[in-house]
Amino acid sequence: MRVAVIGASGRMGKFLITAVQAAEGVSLGAAILKPGSSLIGADAGEIAGVGKLGVAAVANLADCVNDFDVLIDFTTPALTLENAAFCAKHQKAIVVGTTGLSDDEKASLNQTAMDSPVVFAPNMSVGVNLTLKLLATAAEILGDDYDVEIVEAHHRHKVDSPSGTALRMGEVVAEALGRDLKECAVYGREGQTGARTQKEIGFETIRAGDVVGEHTVWFATEGERIEITHKASSRMTFAKGAVRAASWLEGKAAGMYDMQDVLDLK
Template sequence: MSVRIAIAGASGRMGRMLIEAVMQSPDCQLSGALDRDGSLLLGQDAGAFLGRESGVRVTSDLREGLAGAQVLIDFTRPEGTLAHLALCEELGVAMVIGTTGFEPEQKARIAAGAQKIGIMMAPNMSVGVNVVLKLLDMAARALNEGYDIEIIEAHHRHKVDAPSGTALKMGEVVAGALGRDLQACAVYGREGVTGERDPSTIGFATVRGGDIIGDHTVLFAGTGERIEISHKSSSRATYAQGSLRAARFLARSGPGLYGMDDVLGLTGRGA
């Protein structure tokens, strides 16, 4: 039986990639396509940009767009995602959340929602990125002394938050493996006479430009050697395929807050 999926942000780059992925998947069905008020796509067939008929019209009416959906995939903005969450709770629609830039209280709201519905929330849906997170945990535990840690990320000029959610997640994984609190040890910018580097810190550097999909490198710099663990995206297709895996996972799971490690079977809850 097909998983019935609604897509938020239908006119965006990621929204279009998700719609295409759902329409191409034999075990998924596009049940709804949501976009903001004023979008030029409202009322159009969601597959029109592909030259195909999906039978689903783009709408700004949340209730209409979620009617019949099992899962909503949401890569929008924090305020939009939280508005979608309220109705998903009411309707019993699970959520795949790829939105980034949440404040702590907003994350707490999502965690509360996961008591009612299944929510898979991850800053990056790429299978490769989530494997890298596991590698980072292993590397940080082994390189726990004598190595300075820097996280460098690059994205397209249109990205509105920095550092990226993926970079922050990488920092959280590394800090956790080292027994540190990322909020206390993160350094997000350096300028002027900063003094010597504090070895207990984790540094972040951000690049924005052009159409870079997403590059992330975690650098472990020691004396006499340097270890770099990198992931580079050349297409958003990997995020879309990871999102569909998450939607399939939620379709057979109960309420709870899950991560991509659950979806990929990297923890005891995966399948």
């Protein structure tokens, strides 16, 4: 599989190029930068710090449409939808790690998946996706007797809150408990809020320093508390997961997939 990386000069883009270079069964086919970037034409491997790869960075997808089979996109919701539409039009697969998509934007991405294969997950980490499986199991066993709270921490530059991963954790727990997260979620507490209700799922957010990503889900009742935690110490874990998803997409039919599909956890 020939992989294209968009945002190749950014923090995540460099990790993705490095992960593609290190993985078996995939190769870097294209690297895309912002139009007007001074690095356009530079070797993508040198941009990422892994040495020359013979792939010159370009300004847009149209300039490399014949050079890749799957695009990895960790950009912004609006740009991701544009890129997904481009991939669908040209029969390319896409791996989407972008967070902060609205319900309407997710619906648009699902529409795109009718014409081309899409892997969409708020977190590409193998460990996080295993954690989601553990959370579903814990919620099913513990039931409504345990209060659920989700605490997440990220670096100061993250623009969406709560994180897409925290929201997905909430969705998984809510589904296992037979609840609708939109109806039972509580985002932060301040003032005289009164006692928590039995079925609410609380979210607490921390933004500080250079925290890559930490998520802890509490299941608490009278006498005991269970905590399920995942901590990421490097963005490389997300990059490796995304590259694994890109490789998995080879030969897949059009449709919407997630990392649970990639890891055969369903």
